[in-house]
Amino acid sequence: EREECVEGKVGNHDNTPKDHHDTPIQTGISGQCVCVCVRVRYVKPMNFQEEVRGHRDLDGFLAQASILLDDKATTLDEVLRCMLTHVTEDGHRGCDMDEVMNTVFTDTGGDEDNVQLLSETIQGVTASATGVRYQQSWLCVLCNVKSLQRRHVCIARLERPQNWGANCCEARYVILILSPPRTKSTKTAIELGRTFATMFSDISFRQKLLDAKTQEEFKQELVHQRHHLSIVNEKPATEKQMIHAETDPRSKKTLKCADFFKVGRGIYEDLRRRLPLYPSDFTDGITFKLSLPLYTTTAIFLYIAILLPNIAFGSLNDESTRGEIDVRKVIVGQSIGGVIYSLFAGAPLVIPLTTAPLAIFISVIRGICDDYDLDFPAFYACIGLWNSFFLILGALLNVSLFMKLFKRSSEEIIALFISIAFVGDSVKGTVKIFNYFYHGPTLATNNSTRVLLEIKELMEKAANATERLGSRTSDGAPVVKHVTHVFLPESLVLCTRERPILCLLLMLGTLWLGYALYQLRRSPYLHAKVREVVSDCALPIAVVIFSFIGSFLFLDVELPVFNFHNGKIFRLAQFDKLTGMNCLSAVGLGFLLALLIFIDQNIVISLTHVPEAKLLKGTAFHWDLMLTGFINILMSCLGLPWMHAAFPHSSLHARQLAKVELHVEGGHLYETIVNVKETRITALTANILIGLSVFLLPIPLQWIPKPVLYGLFLYIAATSLDGNQMFDRMLLLLKEQTSYPPTHYIRRVPQKKVHFFTALQILQLIILCAFGMYPLPYIKMIFPFLMILLIPIRTNLLPRVIEAKYLDIMDSQHM
The missing domain is CATH 3.40.930.10 (Mannitol-specific EII; Chain A)
Structure with a gap:
């Protein structure tokens, strides 16, 4: 039993009709206390x-x-x-x-009889x-x-x-x-x-x-x-369900060494569980008419969100490999691998992509080939085949069960690192544009004879001015004052500082418009359905508008775009150009690459299938890992870029297909996912459209300036922060304590423990960023080992400084 005191106005001084206004409790005269007994059972x-x-x-x-x-x-x-x-x-x-109204509401005994509360x-x-x-x-x-x-x-x-x-x-x-x-x-x-x-x-x-x-x-x-x-009432666990618990990385069953010797058991259980649901992955999108607009906007969102990073990473690979892997190959590889994955993957909402770590890995391979005079396509394919071998072997040995050791806090550290990496790529690209265009003036003419004549005249004038400035001291010694600056006339200099300024505005404008439209779902403006459609199409709208601004409204300002090579797309690797020692030396690089893909692949699947997402069809960690290995065999042999499950595209895909309910708690607005349409249609459609985009090269895709791509990276980084508990706790360090949201860890964990845990996570994040973004590519090769080190840090070191019960609360999956 709980007793409450309700204070408020008990009179009807404004002569308005007596009514039960916006709350179940109606109050009257100011300053008068009324006691209300509330029984909760x-x-x-x-x-x-x-x-x-x-x-x-x-x-x-x-x-x-x-x-x-x-x-x-x-x-x-x-x-x-x-x-x-x-x-x-x-x-x-x-x-x-x-009679009913008098019974529904409890009379509290006020003189005016209008302090009332729902009875039951x-x-x-x-x-x-x-x-x-x-x-x-x-x-x-x-x-x-x-x-x-x-x-x-x-x-x-x-x-x-x-x-x-x-x-x-x-x-x-x-x-x-x-x-x-x-x-x-x-x-x-x-x-x-x-x-x-x-x-x-x-x-x-x-x-x-x-x-x-x-x-x-x-x-x-x-x-x-x-x-x-x-x-749906709970039934005793069957033998098949118990076997599934042994092979599911998300189950709470204790990890045992024997689990890794049940060869192929995880893949078998994944297929046995997901195959009966396979037809519904397509029919759900066709039979439910209200889903068609949602699927259309989601497919458009995926098309833009996948295509533009492909252009950006393709441009990066083009520079590092000197045209061996360019934008066109990245787009073709994405379409082939994406279609295969969307058709056969056990988790169809997961989106495979070539990523920044893979682009860095490719640049390291190019450097090794240059140092040791190796054929790049053949050595690249050899490393890719070893990588696929380790991925398939890991899938057969149920290595994905190691994901049991990754806690939510470790996954969110890696997710936040990926978001920071997107921001870093945008900043580095913009700084490069500023360094090239902002500081050094560009000649307005290519006529070298004219330039030399103008410079000769300027030098002669400078020499004459120097002679006129000459004087003598009191002892007769000459003093010469030199002209320290010689300026070229405006007719010869083309000021290029408008380029980096425009690039900066395009990048920030894409971020601002995209994120503002994305947040429109939570605003009171327009109709609810209009808000939902505009929010779903926020990214395409922002990209189209600012590409138009950069390429047409500022047509006279030349903006940086990606290069295009009109050569063969597919080129089979010629392994006869490699020696046996070359193939053996590729084993180590292939293992490091497999380790990177294994961690990223499984963490992305885990982040996409968090409990609050309410995905019902389950995962297939082992089968999807094997499928990724087979896809990368094809990519390696054809000279196309490798790929794996990408964050935050996969999580954003699930969020785009989600039906969301908003609620207010403690003055804060929260989103609760009602359900998610788990379909293959959206990813399949988007990847087919990406394949057709090859016919849009070089025009009109070159109308999308690089700064708009950088703005897309910032948008992806910003939207991926929603639901990241670590980022929410980082913001608490900047907030007044009275404005803390009523989250579970604020209610159940001492405030000092919360901030201390956040500080330790920030320290781990800084170490990851230091190695993952170090300028030397070879240093970045040890990055996968650092991600694995997060496991012993969380399971062995942190419980020594923070009580285990508090760690479990802050690591719990909230619904």
Whole structure:
């Protein structure tokens, strides 16, 4: 039992009608205290598989349904009166509105009788290791009415979410339960409320009810939900489920050495689990008509988000390999590998890409080939084949089970490093443009004779000026004053400083517009569906607008673009140009590359399938690792760039396909994912479009300036920070304590421990950045070993300085 004091106004001094305004508690005279006793108790959810009463309650409601769709009422008082009117119109004449309203609200004894609180309600609460959170989008109101002869239920779906006070900030559904006070224990208002509260506690079900257009569709969703709840009750784990727990890197089963000797068991379990769901990966996108606009915007987003990094990394590879791997080869390789992965991968939402670490690795191989006079295509292919061999071997030996040792904090350190790497690439590219164009003036003419004549005249004038400045001292010694600066005339100098300034504006403008449109989903402007579409298309809109600004509005300003080579795309590696020792020397580089791809691949899959994403079809760590190995065999032999699962593209892909529900808690706005459409169609479509983009080379793709690509990198880095718990805790160091959000670690972990843990994570991140971004390429080769070192640091060192219970809380997956 909990007692609360509610202070506020108890009078009606403005002569407005007495009403139950935006909160369940209505207050009156200022300064007067009213005590309210609130009893909170647990209500067991209805078990539809074992309890017959739940089915009977729903059948009775469906027979005489009282359903209000898109009610325009805004206050709780208005909503309840509309519901009671609807119940009366449906033939329940024994329902007296005034009696019900007096029973629904508790009179607190004020003189004006308008300090009131809902008497009895049922509301959903999500309790986990991360704390307690109210489900604020629905409210079940219970009422015992003496004049009633039988029970009545009315459900109202509001046109817009309403703010009715604490723990009910976005009410969208109101369930009114009316029951006579003297009835069987299995037919009380609480028992009837249990039935409907259990059904409405499912966020996916509430989202389906939003899509219902008629009362019949609404009823049909209720029937489907009853059927769903009848079959999803927890059952004893079968032998197959226990085997799956042994091969799933995300299970809590303790890792054993014997698990690595069950050759191929992980791949078999992945295929056995995912193959039955394979047809639904396509049909979900075709049969559900409301998904088509979502899939279209997601495919466009993926097309832009994949194509532009391909152009950027292709340009980087073109410079480091001197044209052996250029933009066109990167685009073709992305299309081939992406289509194969989207068709056969166990986790279709994961997006494979060639990445910055792979581009650095390729530049190191080019340097080795130059130092030892090796054939680059052959040596590149040899390293790629060894890499694929180790990846396939690791998949067969269930090496992905090592991901059990990676905690959330370690994964977020690596994710934040990748975001910083995107920012670093943008900054380095912009600095390079400034160094080339801003500091050194460029001659406006290529006529060398004219330039030499002009310079000769200037030098003669300077010499004459020097002679005129000559003088003598008192002892007769000459003193010569030289002209220290000689300036070329404006007719010979073309000022190029507008180029880097325009590049900077294009980069920052792409970031600003893209992120502003991305955040439009959380704003109150425009209609909700318009906000959702614009937010999904934020990146394409920003890229198109600022490419137009740079390439057309500033047509007279020459901007840097990528190079284009019109040669053969496919070139088979000629291994006969390598000796046996050359092939053996490639083993070490192939192992380092396999280690890098193994860690990145599995961490990206893990970050994409976090519990809060609510992905239901499961993962396939072992099979996807083997598939990546086979794809890289093809890439190596054809001279195309390697690829692996990429962050944050994979997480952003899942977020684009997610249905999101917003809620307010403690004054902070949070997003809760309702469900995600797990389909192969979006990634498959995007990669096919990327393959067709070869015909857009060099024009019009060269109309996209490099600064816009850098702005895209910044956009990807910024959007990938959403949901990164480490970044959220880093921001706490800059915030006033009173503005801390009510997160689970703030409530359950001492503040000093939180900041100390964050500081240790920042230290690990700095070490990763120091080695991963060091100018010498060979230093970067040890980066995979540093990522592995995060495991013993988290499991062995951190528990020595911070209690294990606090570490587990801060590392927990919050829903």
